[in-house]
Amino acid sequence: MxxxxxxxxxxxxxxxxxxxxxxxxxxxxxxxxxxxxxxxxxxxxxxxxxxxxxxxxxxxxxxxxxxxxxxxxxxxxxxxxxxxxxxxxxxxxxxxxxxxxxxxxxxxxxxxxxxxxxxxxxxxxxxxxxxxxxxxxxxxxxxxxxxxxxxxxxxxxxxxxxxxxxxxxxxxxxxxxxxRGSMSAWMAVRGKQGHAAYPHRARNPLPAMVRLMDRLAGRELDRGTEHFDPSTLAVVSIETGNDATNVIPGTCRGIVNIRFNDLHNGAALSDWLRAEAAEVAEAFGVQIDTEIKVSGExxxxxxxxxxxxxxxxxxxxxxxxxxxxxxxxxxxxxxxxxxxxxxxxxxxxxxxxxxxxxxxxxxxxxxxxxxxxxxxxxxx
Missing domain, CATH: 3.40.630.10 (Zn peptidases)
Incomplete structure (x- = not known):
């Protein structure tokens, strides 16, 4: 046959x-x-x-x-x-x-x-x-x-x-x-919406999001191992849904994707992401909600x-x-x-x-x- x-x-x-x-x-x-x-x-x-x-x-x-x-x-x-x-x-x-x-x-x-x-x-x-x-x-x-x-x-x-x-x-x-392992994190920074002419009456979530994404993307996770390339973190989305030039949005959302080698696991990287978000939230006086999905180790x-x-x-x-x-x-x-x-x-x-x-x-x-x-x- x-x-x-x-x-x-x-x-x-x-x-x-x-x-x-x-x-x-x-x-x-x-x-x-x-x-x-x-x-x-x-x-x-x-x-x-x-x-x-x-x-x-x-x-x-x-x-x-x-x-x-x-x-x-x-x-x-x-x-x-x-x-x-x-x-x-x-x-x-x-x-x-x-x-x-x-x-x-x-x-x-x-x-x-x-x-x-x-x-x-x-x-x-x-x-x-x-x-x-x-x-x-x-x-x-x-x-x-x-x-x-x-x-x-x-x-x-x-x-x-x-x-x-x-x-x-x-x-x-x-x-x-x-x-490599793969995981994604969805982060929502919640501030207070307001008029762009009166920023002191609002709490802009964008500076906090930009700081958070810069901290995450700027971190060297490792330099690779015997069989793996260095782990990578990519910022894949930042958006507010706001097209108005005179409005400070109340919420900003961002997504990152991490591809990680055998020096890491999803749980430890999740803890790191949440810790970074907590520090930025405290520094900017905003709330940051984080949802993480580990697709594979x-x-x-x-x-x-x-x-x-x-x-x-x-x-x-x-x-x-x-x-x-x-x-x-x-x-x-x-x-x-x-x-x-x-x-x-x-x-x-x-x-x-x-x-x-x-x-x-x-x-x-x-x-x-x-x-x-x-x-x-x-x-x-």
Whole structure:
């Protein structure tokens, strides 16, 4: 049984799966994997679609897992696209459509590789595919739900590969062995509205906000670690909603985003943000309300057997020795890392989330070959 990953990618692109819509993508994969002998279970939670599939006995000593998502970000303005975002049009050996890069190609590639592998050389062990429809959205009931369900059912992956786009320039040039943590803070400075001609009768929240943001942005969090770049804080919004030139606003709101390395954790950074806000509030005589959301903690899978396995397969298929990196945003690997060792490897991510998102068809074929070699080497 040989599965063409390009055809499967096109079929998945034609499924309109803007988060949280399932769009029949998991139905398609469920049918494909079931026919190949995988035991499949829908693990939907709170309306979020998820699919678990296992080939081989439960609880065996060697179980290799793949994780990925079929949901995609919104297409934006349709008029900006030169193709139907869900048409899976192919031009000059380039396949177009929302999710072509992030990450329906990788899901198709690892599903096709897994089906071929278990059909041709049934392994002494098990292969698990954990696929969610909620990675681009809140991510509360996607991979988290799959891992929770697996824990309750006694299902376990010994190692896992997440198929997110990881390569900056060329297929094979980078593997992710960790990710920075991510958190955001929403800060509202509350003063007293007044006439701009009589500032002494008002309490302007803007100077306090400017001081607070300057203090936060001016702080050097660290200078990086062995595997991570320096942590960063970005001021991403300051607004009052006030367009009147003769009114001092009563409230000013600001947002910061922090990407942090393994020197920090979300709790300690939250304490720091609140302490800074409290000092500024006292100095300016205003109230500052702070809401913080930690999207994920920093994590690292130290270079070792898993990264060597994936690097060896990538090098064998592409001729490149991939860089082991922790750059980029967050992914569902931040949840998988609490279950088992995890690394990420996938396509070049240049067009992900863009208008006319696309992927060269030969890269889909090569990605399947890499995933297939990883399985053969792991079980061999």
């Amino acid at each position: 040989t599965i063409d990953p390009v055809t499967l990618t096109a079929d998945l692109i034609r499924c309109p799966t803007v988060t949280p819509e399932e769009g029949s993508a998991l139905v398609l994969l469920d049918d494909l994997l079931s026919r190949a002998g995988f035991e499949t279970v829908r693990v939907d939670r709170n309306g979020v679609p998820n699919l678990f599939a296992r080939w081989g006995p439960k609880g065996v000593a060697r179980t290799f897992g793949f994780n990925g998502h079929t949901d995609v970000v919104p297409v934006g303005d349709l008029a900006d696209w030169s193709v139907d975002p869900f048409g899976a049009e192919q031009r000059n050996d380039i396949l177009y459509g929302r999710g072509a890069t992030d990450m329906k190609s990788a899901v198709a590639a690892f599903a096709a590789a897994a089906v071929d592998f278990v059909s041709e050389t049934p392994p002494d062990g098990a292969v698990i595919l954990a696929i969610t429809g909620d990675e681009e959205g809140p991510a509360r009931d996607g991979t988290r739900a799959l891992l929770d369900w697996m824990g309750h059912q006694g299902e376990r992956m010994d190692v896992c590969l997440v198929g997110e786009p990881t390569c900056p320039v060329t297929l094979g040039d980078m593997i992710k062995i960790g990710r 920093s994590f690292l899978t130290p270079p070792g057997a898993l990264s060597a396995l994936v690097s060896g397969a990538v090098a064998a298929e592409t001729g490149l020795v991939p860089e082991l990196s922790t750059t980029g945003g967050t992914s569902d690997a931040r949840f998988v890392k609490d279950h088992c060792p995890v690394v990420e490897f996938g396509l070049v991510g240049k067009t992900m989330h863009q208008v006319d998102e696309c992927v060269p068809v030969d890269e889909i074929v090569r990605l399947k070959a890499i995933y297939g070699r990883i399985l053969r080497d792991y079980f061999g």
